[in-house]
Amino acid sequence: MLKTKDKGLERVLIVKSSTDNLSVIRDFTKSSAAECGCTDEITNKIILAVDEACTNIIKHAYKFSPNGEIEVEIKLNKSKMVIDITDSGSHFDPNSVPNPNLIESQKQRRAGGLGIFLMKKLMDEVNYRILNDNRNQVELVKNLK
């Protein structure tokens, strides 16, 4: 689905919550960023942040059930790229997760919180909200200037 608005670009992708679709989401993010004229460096950061956000949704909101829906909406205006990622699973606020302690995680042989930490490092803003229809929305913002 491609929707072009007067002041910029807006593209939407809806996929099922299967990890198989992470590559589809990356391709969509990559082509959207290319259309916006983003540098490779910024494009790679956005691709990874969106991948991490969707992986979290599959894992925490849908608990690996592949039948949920993930909607990725990419909007661009002159100075920033905004990616809204919406799901209908359990509420999960990425900002509620503390930063990982690498040494402790390694001792415990688990790697919780790495993806969320990466999202925050790669993007300028990571916001979470519950929509009126009770769906979850993670908003990723990357300033382009």
Next chain:
Amino acid sequence: MADFNVSTRGVGSVNVLDLKGYLDAHTAPELEKVFNKLIDDKSYNVVVNFRDLNYISSAGLGVFMAYVETMRENKGDIKFSNMKENVYNIFDLLGFPVLYEFFKDETEALDKFKVQG
């Protein structure tokens, strides 16, 4: 479908894993299987060659974190080599260089095992 492949080859007492393609939450279980097999075989010296790996997400990084302690407890290690800059940057962002050894070339990583015996 994400394109990912991992193959194992033995070089002396070390197992070298060649990674190819995209390592994400979908493909990470394939790498876990290989590490489980190495542990079953009591092969604790591992070099991961990243030459053909184009992409990694935290799910991929998590695999190394889940297995490295077992390797080290058994006097082995997981060492990394031949990483592309974009992939290294992700490891770096998360602070991995403090806990893992990175080498430009596979031979250097193999030599390090020889020195350590």
